Amino acid sequence: MTQSTAVYSQDFLKALEIGRPPNIKKLFPNSRALIVSGKYIDRAMLAKGGAMTIAANGRSNLVIRGSLAAAQRANAAIIIEIARSEGGASSYCATNYWNIARQVDALCNEMGVTAPVAIHADHYGIKKPEDVAPAAVEIPTLFEAGITSIAIDASHMPDAQNLAANLALNEFVPDWAGLETEVGEIKGKSGLSTVDEAKFLIAGLNAHGIVADWIALNNGTTHGIEASDQGIQVELTTEIHKALEPYATSGAQHGTSGNNSDRLRRIAAETHTTKANVATALQMISWGLEVNDYGNAQLDADGNFIKVKGQGLTEELWEEMKAYAAKQDWKGGNYKKLNLPFENKIMGQPQEVRARMAKRVEDFVYTLLTDVFNAGDTAPLAIEAILKAGSHDPGPKAERIEDPADWTPEKYQARAASLEKEDGPEGDFDD
Structure with missing residues (x-):
């Protein structure tokens, strides 16, 4: 898909008129890209049932292009995101x-994408209480630039501080925007999130009138290249999501690149997960590296990535990137650092090379959306939700059920001290 051949239905045009948030209308007044709140993407998956969509980390323009093409082909609502470590200051x-919203808008208009798209600021990390004040300054600028959904990730801090940071920063997130929160990253690979910790965070937010659309857990996976076969713990995830049903909070699954298709199908079918982050896999696929069926890059006997000849990057550029990485002593997952210094060289390749890079991403994402995530044909469900609400804001999924008097700082700090926890070495997973 290289130019717009879209046929715009009346429902789409009406959704375009009423469903785009104020920041998107201001930035792109003449656009026909249906960029919407992350809330509507979540609602579409819930309407279908047993479905989650990709939150594609757009580490490059060609990854974004391929992901959007796949969404259009699958008729699926989708999220395009970038994490703070990937695309922050x-x-x-x-x-x-x-710049991510501007890229998405331009590509949607160029390719005639009619699938609803949310622009998500993932892993807006708060690692210590002192990070809250500068975040209060920076977060509004993200929405001014076209973000429509955000993950406030204070999961690197203890539970009470995690909740306190989420409460302090919520006033800088528009009411209409999608909201994700997170628990458990502080414990690294082996210390998993518990029901108590997840419920503490979501109930504490609820007591203050905040209904999170998603919660991300440390449920047995890591970010980046997954070396172990432990993978996502489906039963644990199901148990936690069941406990959160009164608060209507969906799941956001991080680190999908290290998990096989059958496990991801179970996450979609058996849990309340509606958002699944995919980052490293899309990067490796666009470059033309050999991957297994779920996007994990394969290594040769010497531990080096295997480049498929005639796929992805030109062989000459790949050799240049490898030499640059070797000079920097970057190996394995640290190849992600090649994105910034080589984006312009990637975009300077011949058109047919750029097209095959995007097509490789498109085919992989299309398979995920239709065969693994059960997200096919969710685009009309998002549009239907917009028309039903008659607004860019569908409102919260749940009402306040917790008593604010039970969730003062003194009381939630005392409650946090008695939570059931599973300890592990400290984690630091940003994307």
Whole structure:
């Protein structure tokens, strides 16, 4: 798909008129890209049932292009995101919090994409209480630049501080925007999230009138290249999601690149997960590396990535990237740092090379959406939700059920001290 051949239905045009948030209308007044709140993407998956969509980390323009093409082909609502480590003030990608919406809008208009798309600021990390004040300054700029959904990730801190940071920063997130929160990253690979911890965070938010659309858990996976076969713990995830049903919070699954298709199908079918992040796999696939059926890059006997000849990057550029990585002593997952210094060289390749890079991403994402995530044909469900609400804001999924008097700082700090926890070595997983 290289140029717009879209036929715009009356429902789409009406959704375009009423469903785009104020920041998107201001930035792109003449656009026909249906960029919407993350809330509507979640609602579409819930309407279908047993479905989750990809949150594709757009580490490069070609990854974004391929992901959007796949969404259009699958008739699926989708999320395009970038994490703070990938595209924040200190980043390793050319795509960032402040240009990702402009890229998505331009590509949707160029290709005639009619699938609803949310622009998600993933892993907006708060690692210590002192990070809250500068975040209060920076977060509004993300929405001014076209973000329509955000993950406030204070999971690197203890539970009470995690809740406190989420409460303090919520006033800088528009009411209409999709909201994700997270628990458990502090414990690294082996200390998993518990029901108590997840319920503490979501109930504490609820007591203050905040209904999170998603919660991300440390449920047995890591970010980046997954070496073990432990993978996502489906039963644990199901148990936690069951406990959160009164608060209507969906799941956001992180680290999908290290899990096989059958496990991901179970996450979609057996849990309340509606958002599944895919980052490293899309990067490796676009470059033309050999991957297994779920996007994990394969290594040769010497531990080096295997480039498929005639796929992805030109062989000459790949050799240049490898030499650059060797000079920097970057190996394995640290190849992600090649994104920033090589984006312009990637975009300077011949058109047929760029097209095959995007097509490789498209085919992989299409298979995920239709055969693994059960997200096919969710685009009309998102549009239907917009028309039903008659607004860019569908409102919260749940009412306040917790008593604010039970969730004062003093009381939630005391409650956090008695939570059932599963300890593990400290984690630091940003994307």
